[in-house]
Amino acid sequence: MLEVIDDYTILLLDAQGNIKNWNKEAEKIIGYQADEIIGRNFSIFYFEDNRMAKFPELLIEEARRKGRAQHEGWRVRKNGELYWAFVTISAIYDAGNVVVGFSNFVRDLTAKRQLEKTTEEYARELEIKNKELEQFVYIASHDLQEPLLTVKNFVELFKDEYKDVFDDNAKLYLQFIDRSTERMRNLLKGLLDYARLGGQQAKALVDCNALMDSLQNDLYSSISTAGALIHYQNLPIVYGFETALRQLFQNLLSNALKFKRPEVVPQIYISVAGRDNFWHFEFRDNGIGIDERYKEKVFIMFQRLHNVTDYEGYGIGLSHCKKIVELHGGNIEVESIVDEGSTFKFSIKV
Amino acid sequence: MKKYKDLDCVLLVDDDISTNFIHRRIVQNAQIDVAIKEITSAKEALDYLTNSGDDEEPAPGPTAGIVFLDINMPGMNGWDFIAEYKKLDERHKARIVVVMLTTSLNPDDAQHASSFSEIATYLQKPLNLEAFANIADQYFQVLKE
Known part of the structure; x- marks a missing residue:
């Protein structure tokens, strides 16, 4: 025995x-x-x-x-x-x-216990680091807004109270200051939004067909201005963060509308395949495309491929998309041919 | 007005128009007889350098003597520019001094810049009068005080 x-x-x-x-x-x-x-x-x-x-x-x-x-x-x-x-x-x-x-x-169970402890400690450290990072981003985006707001306020005062004595040069300078503060305000907002993505919400069942229908409504004016045709059917119901998913779809859709080729009717195809426990989405457009060497760069915060004068923007949208997809256990990447179009592929855990 | 040999043009390469504006002012205030060309992308800057130095095609403007190059630009950035610039024919690079300008506080960038023989020096933005005058004195010969 x-x-x-x-x-x-x-x-x-x-x-x-x-x-x-x-x-x-x-x-x-x-x-x-x-x-x-x-x-x-x-x-x-x-x-x-x-x-x-x-x-x-x-x-x-x-x-x-x-x-x-x-x-x-x-x-x-x-x-x-x-x-x-x-x-x-x-x-x-x-x-x-x-x-x-x-x-x-x-x-x-000493060995097992020690392994658990290491894992626990690692998880705790990671949690602390994440908190710090969140705090850091919060400080960066929130506290930096305040002096910026002061600049903005005083520029307004300047314009109101001294507009009669300004010459063209002075007005140009104020315009530069105005544009820069506005740009920084938006960059900081993007940073803060990034930190908050998917934060407080609970996951829910999200019907992607309904999501796309309502997005088409929201984006009605930019879709009709671009004369774009958007094709999708039988999109799945996924389990995820609704607001974040909405933002993901909206960013990809807006990008396809924004980076369209002149004189070409924008066509956007959305398709999905389910395999290996993931929904594999594809957003395919016939826009200007992305140079091979910038395929990774586009997903990095504040990285842009075009001058502000050519295409407005802050380099935020796709970095948000990447974070949202990762929040859902998946990956995002882009395949593209310049002057033919781009296909954004992302996966979401079933 | 001071005049330097082979310093006929200063090329300002920055995607931010207001930065180019400020830098133009600084170069103007230096009392140096030089043309100033503002360019808002690295790609256009490369085109400018290759065209203006080409004997077979009419030069669109004076050959650049100093290139002030921003690092952080959309698409092709300052580092990408240097990689392409390296490959240029020697005649396009002759008598050109590339100065990297940045708002980056990261010492790695300065380190990285010093590893390229194509980059003469690395400066914090904004450019100032004294720094500009020093670069002119250091790399070019005075023709007229």
């Missing part, structure tokens, strides 16, 4: 918890030789403060009452080292149903 499996050992205790047998595995885990431990109470494995709190007795008592008691915690080896033990104490009865002793099943 007293066979050893891996880091398990089964010991027999008498009705008071004194050790009645000892084996090789017990020796390996706990460190004592048979002759120095048999007859001693099993409470010797416990910390002194555990013993003072009568913890071993309570376990025995529980096993006596319920037939079984389990506990997981640190124990002390003979050499003073600690080991993490998972212990099951089961009552042994005689023919008259009287408890005559206990079997003490001990499993040494």
